[in-house]
Amino acid sequence: MKDENCIFCKIANGEIPSTTLYEDEMFRVILDLGPASRGHALILPKEHFKDVCELDEKTAAKVLPLGAKIGAAMKKSLGCTGFNLVQNNGTSAGQTVFHFHMHIIPRYENGPAMVDWTPGKAEPEELAATAQLIQEGLQTRK
Numbered sequence: 001m002k003d004e005n006c007i008f009c010k011i012a013n014g015e016i017p018s019t020t021l022y023e024d025e026m027f028r029v030i031l032d033l034g035p036a037s038r039g040h041a042l043i044l045p046k047e048h049f050k051d052v053c054e055l056d057e058k059t060a061a062k063v064l065p066l067g068a069k070i071g072a073a074m075k076k077s078l079g080c081t082g083f084n085l086v087q088n089n090g091t092s093a094g095q096t097v098f099h100f101h102m103h104i105i106p107r108y109e110n111g112p113a114m115v116d117w118t119p120g121k122a123e124p125e126e127l128a129a130t131a132q133l134i135q136e137g138l139q140t141r142k
């Protein structure tokens with residue numbers, strides 16, 4: 001299904017031009033217009049899924065190998081020494097375009113960290129209580 005109002009549906013299906021790195025029947029991989037580093041790319045499924053929770057199993061199974069393939073090509077061709085596969089779900093997680101996409105962010109020696117956090121501290125009781133809440137969430141359907 002496509003969403004008439006979704007810019008990534010239009011880009012993925014070629015209605016809006018993009019700098020395309022790779023295309024097959026299910027995906028288009030494009031360069032990000034606001035790159036975090038040189039070569040920052042986005043994997044877009046041609047079908048509209050809002051986020052990872054909506055993704056169908058066939059698409060989900062293909063996204064990670066495709067990210068690995070593009071990342072490996074970046075290491076060969078751009079001289080990056082690593083890459084991040086990043087995927088945001090929900091506004092609070094930084095998602096700004098609500099059509100599932102996977103970022104492939106090349107990382108260069110001495111470059112800034114792209115995905116970073118300051119490790120916090122949690123007591124064992126807090127970890128246990130948090131785990132219990134999530135386990136309860138796993139048991140209940142939406």
Ligand code: 5GP
Nearest residue numbers: 018030031032033034035088094095096097
């Ligand atoms: P999100 O924050 O939703 O995970 O990522 C959205 C990404 O899409 C951002 O990195 C942003 O730069 C990129 N982006 C937004 N609009 C366009 C566009 O029209 N074309 C391209 N190539 N990238 C876009």
Ligand code: ZN
Nearest residue numbers: 006009048099
């Ligand atoms: Zn869409």
